[in-house]
Amino acid sequence: MHSDHTPHIFNKGINLEEITCPNREDRANGINVFYGKASELVQDARAGNLKMRERNFQQSSGCTLNFYLTVRISTIREAALIFHAPVGCSSSALGYRELFRGIPREAGRPDFDLHWLTTGISEKDVVFGAGDKLKYAIEEAQSRYSPKAIFILTSCTSGIIGEDVEGAVNEVQPGIKAKIVPVHCEGIRSRLVQTGYDAFWHGILKYLVRKPQKKQNDMVNVASMLSYTWQDRKEITNLLGRMGLRPNFIPEFATVDQFEQLSEAAVTAPLCPTYTDYLSRGLEQEHGVPFFLYPSPVGFENTDGWLRKIAEYTGKEKEAEKVIEEEHRKWAPHLKAIRNEFENIKGNGEKVEILGALGQGRLLSQLPYFEELGVKSSAALAQDYDNLILGDLERVIEKVGDFNILVNTFQAAEQAHINKLLDPDMTLTCPFQGSSYKRAKGATRVHGLRGDNLKWSQQSGYAGAVAYGNFLLQAFKSSSWQKTMLNKTENEYKDWYFKQPNPLYYLQDEKA
């Protein structure tokens, strides 16, 4: 599949004539498995030797639809979402009426209502097709909710039975006020959940972003994720606000207008580079909006860099320096205090070791931030890897030295294994890592979620760097939960697996 472009780094072009994006596998040689030194990964990538390999043992870790695309698009305001799928594909979105509701109005949460429909593809539809049903669903969404946009999310079943989604859309669009945006996220299309994000951005760029009507020189596009809390948004808004700028947070909880205006922004800035990549490139290619992919505003130095980059594109260099200076003055003493406390945890001069990261974005931002905290991270987990971050990964290695990477899309057994193998002082987990939290040493969460309004949960900017530093220190004060569960519950995996040294024991040799 990749032989026609070796050594393959990545394909920059975006073709909006196509109904969807290329898969991440093809666009950037994405892989979902690797264990070894980061330097080897970089070497393999440069040489075009990255291989997608199959596992003989695999766990359910998400598809292009159901790793969060569902839960992301369902939060778009003034829109309706249609799952062209059997009824189970949308059950993950049953929380849609409660998301963001925990944030009080006083904290700046607007009034809103969210809506989605399923077409509930049935056995009959599989035989006779479900095109009319989809058209009916679009009309129903329009008449019920009067949305400004209607997103259509496809599924394995709609893909395999050959539903002509574009055909149906073209037929009904003239009679529908809302802009219809098909998103091709058939679960079977790709092994990399990031393909789903690209497919979503493709739909946004193709159907929703308008030709710029005016330039909004103070607007910065920021693609936000569910791992960024409400307070993170407020922090970023505050930092940019003091530079005379304002963020345009998409896609989560954005209005349809905010998507339409993406073309008018001064710059597209990343929170997670690979999540934002397709949109950023598309906006530049189609509308001349410049972008950068590194760094993200995590940790002091990265936040400095993030603000300076934004300033470059907005002519706000002086303002940026002033904000940076003020923030350092306010927060640097706090960071220093945290550093001191981390230095003393072990009592023998050694640094504490933390196993962390999650997406590729965190892989890049977390390690330099950990350096600032004075903690060590000899390994990082990443959901997947692709060459979109190759240059930046090289930069990180240069900066913090070599480290181990386990590329592993929420394979819980492998994660449990690597946690035992490396035995870090603290492991940063999330609900998708199975029982790997059960251990004698530290375990805490990687991040809070979007609906979290506590300043304590914040991670962005300088205040966030300090908040998360304190959070981690707090986590070191007790391990009773994970230790108790380790001792009192049965492990679901057999012992032999942990007695052999390879977390990727079930990896097949040959490329699939």
Added chain:
Amino acid sequence: MMVEKTIAEEVLIKVEYPEVQEAPRYSCSLGGAYAAAVGLYGVVPILHSGGGCGIGQLFGQFYAGGENSPGGQGGTSTPCTSLVEHQVIFGAEDRLRQLIKSSIELMKGELYVVISGCVPALTGDDIEAVVKNFKESAPVIYVKTAGFNGNTYTGYEQFFDAVIDQLLVPQKKQKRLINILGVVPFQHVFWKGDLEKLKETFKKIGVEANVIFGEFDGVNNLKKIPAAELNVVLSPWLSHKTAEKLSEKFGTSYITFSSVPVGPKETTKLLQIVAKELKLPGIKVQSVIDAEERIAYRRAEYFGDPLLIGLPHAYTAVVADSSTAIGITRYAANEVGYLPEVVIITDNPPEEYRRDIIRELSDNIECAIKPEVIFESDSHKIRQRLKNRSFLLLLASSLEKHITGDFNHPLHLSVSFPILDRLVIEHSYAGYRGGTVLMEDIISKYVGPL
């Protein structure tokens, strides 16, 4: 003129598609079979499906079922063939074979249950043939549940079909052993607590209730299903077919009771029916009933003041699956005097059972007000049907939590799937004291210094 209009209207008549709906309160049949498998301790589910089916149900069944973490066999811990395009083209039987083999090798389990989804149903994998190969190495069964052929409830029944056809063999009947059917793990959010309470209650009259789910030895629980003297189905429609099948295959008679009983009156009724079927000594059973009722009502006295001062005889709306709706409505109407204004049934029961459900909600309601009973699973339409009414108490799912703005500011409590605003593990409204627990939850929502 009228005629012309009629012709024009005829052209415009839209075909309706009832399956097109906002947020129906169930997942697909894979979701139901999977929930059953994860609710059975000792089972390792193996999904033969796209990679998102497990993580999707983590949100759609386990989190939505009272914010439960999935445990060591559910969610992202569940083995899954994670099918992609080339397996759609070339088939995925080899892939499944590999995964079953490695799952048996790596994961501890007494029974491995292959649950196949939409993709293999469309490509026509011969799952039976693959599973047969493992008969020597470990107990493996399969449930063919294409997501497009049903919902969570269908999947739960398919799970039992598979167990009956592939696992169960006739057993010597064990006197006073009953099986409890019709309570779907996670989908019936209070399943763990309710089943445990029912088991304790039956024990008091000398009956061993095999509740199957949420207990160690889950596979043994399955295997002893044919030994039961009686099957007790706690739903006005679900698992009736399963009970029928068990009756044909193992000669076990069954009774159906329309809900998990909430509070003393319903619990007594259930005990009496079971006691009669099992021909238990009436005096002994009655003495248990008397003792249980005595303490239950003595305890109910404690909520008398806040009930009567705070929100007495309130008009009440119930939005729930049929079993939960019947149990909760009867307790609310028959024991604490709430006025059941409307009951919306959300689990889409088959047409042939609907009249019975309506009857259960009218004949057996001791109140001048009989509720309007509506069958509706579309969350948008449910909200519309709740408008312009008098109710002040809304016993529903967490999907109804934030609709108060447009309505009568009712007091809302999540009692039915999905429940994303409560953590539900031990909590139970079942049995003699379950009603009191329900009242604790309702009254705690408004109570303050008197």
